[in-house]
Amino acid sequence: MRNWLYILDPKKNQMDGGPSTPRHVLALAQTSPRQDWWLSVPRHMQRGDRIWIYFATPEKKVAAMGYVEDEPYGVTWDAKYPWRFSATLHEQATRALHNSPVKLAEMTNQHPQGVTLVKSQDLPLLLKRAGL
Template identity: 55%
Template sequence: MRDWLFMLNPTDQTMDGDFSSKERVLELAKTAPRREWWLARRRHMAAGDRIWIYFATPVKEVAAVAEVEGKPFEVAGDAEYPWRFPAVLNLKATRALYRSPVPLAALANQHPQGVPLVRDSDLQLFLTHAKL
């Protein structure tokens, strides 16, 4: 199992036609947790991996988590994000992270970009805040 840091810019990326704020993601964890997530480049994700969702604006924090349900697959017609993967938001852990998010200042990776693997030192912090 691998842990990935998934960058989400709530001001320009949307989920279901709505902005991807941490409030919206928490609501989706309650009402429609299974969804397809998007990638600009293929990653070697597999079922059971986790994505820790980093909200890039306005506060720069990790405030949600989802479990990957399958490998990324390519889609036609989306030049910016040609890869998708299925994942399910973990309501209990997302609720805990929503209440106690991990701020960027606490991370070893101070300049996250793309969808990198989570550093070991950051993973312990995420697990603690998510109560996992």
């Protein structure tokens, strides 16, 4: 199982018709947890990998978590994000992270960009805050 840091920018991205804010993502975890996610380049994601959702603004923090459901697949209709994958938000972990997020200042990776693997030094803190 790999752990991915997935970056959302609430100013640029929408999810399921709403803003990609921690509050909206928590609501999705409760009502519609399986979501399609987008990538600009393919990643070696596999079913069961975790995605840790990092919100880029206004407060830089990890405040949600989900599990990858399928490997990324290509789409032809989106030149900016030509790859998609499905992931299911983990309601309890997302709630725990929403209540006690991991802030950027607490992480080893001080310049997260795009979608990248979680640094091994950051994983214990993420798991603890998520209640896993």
